[in-house]
Amino acid sequence: MTPLNPLSPNLGDFDPATIKFGIFQAPYHPLNGNPTLQIRRDIQLAQVADELGFDEYWMGEHHSSGIENIPSPELFIAAAAERTSRITFGTGVVSLPYHHPLLVADRIAQLDHQTNGRVILGVGPGKLPVDAIMMGIDPVDQRRMQGESLEAVTRLLRGEVVNMETDWFTLKDGRAQLQPVRPEGIEIAVASTVSPSGSVLAAKHGASLFSLAAGDKAGFDALDRNWDVYEKESLANGYDATRRNWRVVTPMFLAESREDADRAIRRKVLHHTDYLEQVSGVTFPWARDAQSATDQLRGEGWPSFGSAVIGTPDEAIEAIEALIEKTGGFGSFLVIHYDMADWDATKKSYELFAEEVIPHFRRSNRGRVASLQYHNAHAAELGAGAAAAITKATKEYYGEGAAVPLR
Known part of the structure; x- marks a missing residue:
C-alpha cells in the first residue's frame, strides 16, 4: 500500500492522517496560585479539549514538590469524564510501586x-x-517494583486468578470483580524516556509504548532506538508491535506570533524555573529573566522539561513533522501542558492547534482545496459559461436589445 501523503520516502505505509492528538497534564501549576481553581481549570481544559476534537487527555500522579498538585489521576478522570462525551482519558501515569x-x-x-x-x-x-x-520505598527499587506490579495488574485485568508474592505485596487467589467494558480489554501504556527499560517492559506484557521525553534532546535521539527495542522484544514475547499504539509527547504553547506567545507566558514562566532550581539545587543563568527563560525553553531546553515549541501553529507542524521523520510514524501526539498563561491565552493555544495543526495532518481540507484548484484551472471557461447564462436570462426577459449587466 502506498501512503496517501508521505512526508518522507522512509515512512513506508505510515499515513500521518491517522495520527491522534491529545493533551498530557503533568500537571505543573505555579505555587502562588489557588490550588482549587487550578484543579477546576484542568477539568475545564478537558472539556475544551473534548469540544475541540482532541482524542485523548492524560493526567499524572504526584505527591510532592508542590507544583504538581494532582495526587490521584483516577479522581480527576472520574470528574472530567462526566463533563465530556467523546474524549478518551489516560492515567499519565499511575506510579505502580505506590499501590497494591x-x-x-x-x-x-x-x-x-x-x-x-x-x-x-x-x-x-x-x-x-x-x-x-x-x-518508605527505596528509589533504586522502583523499576523492579513496577515490573512486578505490571505483571499482576495485566493478569488481573485479563480475568485471571493471581497468586503472587513479592517483598512488598501478596496476592492470594486475587481476582478483579469488574472486568473491562470492551472485549479487547483496557489498553495499558508503559512510560518510556531515554533508556530502553520502558520499551522492554511494555513489550513483555503486550502494552503500548508511551515516549514521555520526545521534547528532550536525549529523549528525541532515543526515539527510534527505543522503538526498535520495542519491536524486537514484542516479537520475542509473542506480540505484534503496532505504531498506532505508540504515543509521543512534547510541550507546546501556541499563539498568533512568537511575540504573542512570549507575552502570554511572561508572568508565569519564572515560577517554573524556580521549581527547577529548587528541586535540582542548581542555579541556572537563564532562570532570572522571563525572556531568557523562554528562549532557553524554546532552544536547548530546560532540565526535566526538555525543549518546547513556544510560537505559532506553523512551528508546531514543523516540530511534529520532525518527530515523524525521526520515528517513522506513531499513533498519537500529545502536547505536554504547562500552566504558563492565563485561561484565555491557554484556550487560544489549543484552539489554534485544533484549527490549524490537526487539520494539516489529517488533510481535512483536501476536498475543499481540490475544489478551489479545479475552479482556478477552469476559471476562463467557467467564467464564460456564467456570463453566457446571465446574457441568456437577461435577453429572455427584456428582449434582444437589452443591456446585459457585467455581473
Missing part, C-alpha cells in the same frame, strides 16, 4: 465502566524521589 496491584486493577476497571470504555491505564515507576521516600 489489586487496587490498581480494581480502580481502573471501575473507571472503565464509569467512562463507558474511555480510559487507558498509563503506568510508570514514579518520577519524584520524595514521593517514594515518604512511603
Whole structure:
C-alpha cells in the first residue's frame, strides 16, 4: 500500500492522517496560585479539549514538590469524564510501586465502566524521589517494583486468578470483580524516556509504548532506538508491535506570533524555573529573566522539561513533522501542558492547534482545496459559461436589445 501523503520516502505505509492528538497534564501549576481553581481549570481544559476534537487527555500522579498538585489521576478522570462525551482519558501515569496491584486493577476497571470504555491505564515507576521516600520505598527499587506490579495488574485485568508474592505485596487467589467494558480489554501504556527499560517492559506484557521525553534532546535521539527495542522484544514475547499504539509527547504553547506567545507566558514562566532550581539545587543563568527563560525553553531546553515549541501553529507542524521523520510514524501526539498563561491565552493555544495543526495532518481540507484548484484551472471557461447564462436570462426577459449587466 502506498501512503496517501508521505512526508518522507522512509515512512513506508505510515499515513500521518491517522495520527491522534491529545493533551498530557503533568500537571505543573505555579505555587502562588489557588490550588482549587487550578484543579477546576484542568477539568475545564478537558472539556475544551473534548469540544475541540482532541482524542485523548492524560493526567499524572504526584505527591510532592508542590507544583504538581494532582495526587490521584483516577479522581480527576472520574470528574472530567462526566463533563465530556467523546474524549478518551489516560492515567499519565499511575506510579505502580505506590499501590497494591489489586487496587490498581480494581480502580481502573471501575473507571472503565464509569467512562463507558474511555480510559487507558498509563503506568510508570514514579518520577519524584520524595514521593517514594515518604512511603518508605527505596528509589533504586522502583523499576523492579513496577515490573512486578505490571505483571499482576495485566493478569488481573485479563480475568485471571493471581497468586503472587513479592517483598512488598501478596496476592492470594486475587481476582478483579469488574472486568473491562470492551472485549479487547483496557489498553495499558508503559512510560518510556531515554533508556530502553520502558520499551522492554511494555513489550513483555503486550502494552503500548508511551515516549514521555520526545521534547528532550536525549529523549528525541532515543526515539527510534527505543522503538526498535520495542519491536524486537514484542516479537520475542509473542506480540505484534503496532505504531498506532505508540504515543509521543512534547510541550507546546501556541499563539498568533512568537511575540504573542512570549507575552502570554511572561508572568508565569519564572515560577517554573524556580521549581527547577529548587528541586535540582542548581542555579541556572537563564532562570532570572522571563525572556531568557523562554528562549532557553524554546532552544536547548530546560532540565526535566526538555525543549518546547513556544510560537505559532506553523512551528508546531514543523516540530511534529520532525518527530515523524525521526520515528517513522506513531499513533498519537500529545502536547505536554504547562500552566504558563492565563485561561484565555491557554484556550487560544489549543484552539489554534485544533484549527490549524490537526487539520494539516489529517488533510481535512483536501476536498475543499481540490475544489478551489479545479475552479482556478477552469476559471476562463467557467467564467464564460456564467456570463453566457446571465446574457441568456437577461435577453429572455427584456428582449434582444437589452443591456446585459457585467455581473
